[in-house]
Amino acid sequence: MLKKILKWTGRTLLVIVLLALGYYTKAYIAIGNRKSKVYPVTPVKLDIPTDSATIAQGQRLVTTKGCNDCHGKDLGGRVLFEQDGVGRLVARNLTKGKGGISKDYSTDDWVRAIRHGVQQDGTPLIYMPSAGFNKLSETDLKAVIAYCAQVAPVDRVNPPSEIGVGATIMADLGELELFEAEKIDHNAVPPLAVREGVTADFGKYVSQICTGCHKPDMKGTPGEGGTPDISSTGKSAGWTDEQFFQTLRTGKRPDGTELKAPMPWQMTAAFSDTEMRALRMYLKSI
Ligand code: HEC
Ligand code: HEC
Helix, strand or coil: CHHHHHHHHHHHHHHHHHHHHHHHHHHHHHHHHHHHCCCCCCCCCCCCCCCHHHHHHHHHHHHHCCHHHHHCCCCCCEEEEEECCCEEEEECECCCCCCECCCCCCHHHHHHHHHHCECCCCCECCCCCHHHCCCCCHHHHHHHHHHHHHCCCCCCCCCCCEECHHHHHHHHCCCCCCCHHHHCCCCCCCCCCCCCCCCHHHHHHHHHHHHHHHCCCCCCECCCCCECCCCCCCHHHHCCHHHHHHHHHHCECCCCCECCCCCCHHHHCCCCHHHHHHHHHHHHHC
């Protein structure tokens, strides 16, 4: 009897292992295909200004769009996440130093990466949140590139991003977004420039970088470890304007609790008064 049970337990285990292997093989192939897909994008032709006002504007945007959060203050790149069995996410060294990507970079390559989320060969960048930068106005995009292209070289050789077993499964199940190029309308034509002002329109423009986490409707994702609703139906809509600004500037809510990672409040802390007020106006309107 015992022998029979053991035999059956063994068989059941074997079936489970085979099913798991089958699923993993399927996921591995699917992710491999998505990673090697070539996006035939046509980068918009841009003349990059080199005047100091544009570079200063670019420096500000690199902070307020979060580039510094991932690529570092010096844009030399860093490992964002690394765990055995899961994988490694690495924001590349954007400078012309040793290990940097921009020594042989053209303006087209910058546009491809920032606006389309793809690299020189047209395959998608991993975990680079380009969907939030895709609608940057041409003027703002030029300023970002102008600043990045002249930044001081940093010698830092970072290891490459790697999609391990864990990341493959999470990405296949839709729990982890690895390729933002998939979400982008590559034929969209963003505005040449946007009118800055305390308007819901400008607030919507500013809020594009929040959509990756808080979702396009700003209602977030429910449940443990999710992202809160920051639209008019969220808790933050009940705060006063001052409390809302304070929270995004200091990383502390009115009740004293801290905004935990990955909420990039160092990025929102650099927002101008106009950007904050416009953002607030837009979030309360939806
Ligand atoms: C959430 C983190 C994050 C933010 C924010 C971010 N990046 Fe990245 N970026 C990455 C990662 C990760 C990679 C590497 C992708 C890979 O390994 O495939 C990357 C790659 C790049 C590349 C490399 C392209 C190539 O061809 O090798 C460029 C250029 C770039 N980012 C520019 C920017 C700029 C400009 C901003 C701000 C407007 C920005 N990034 C914001 C994470 C980020
Ligand atoms: C990389 C993901 C990410 C991005 C991008 C992001 N957030 Fe968040 N945000 C979060 C997470 C996660 C939390 C919850 C943090 C916690 O649990 O303490 C949060 C919390 C908040 C809160 C507090 C809400 C509450 O009810 O407590 C506000 C307000 C907020 N975010 C606004 C913004 C705005 C505005 C932007 C864009 C300018 C933005 N966030 C961009 C992930 C993000």
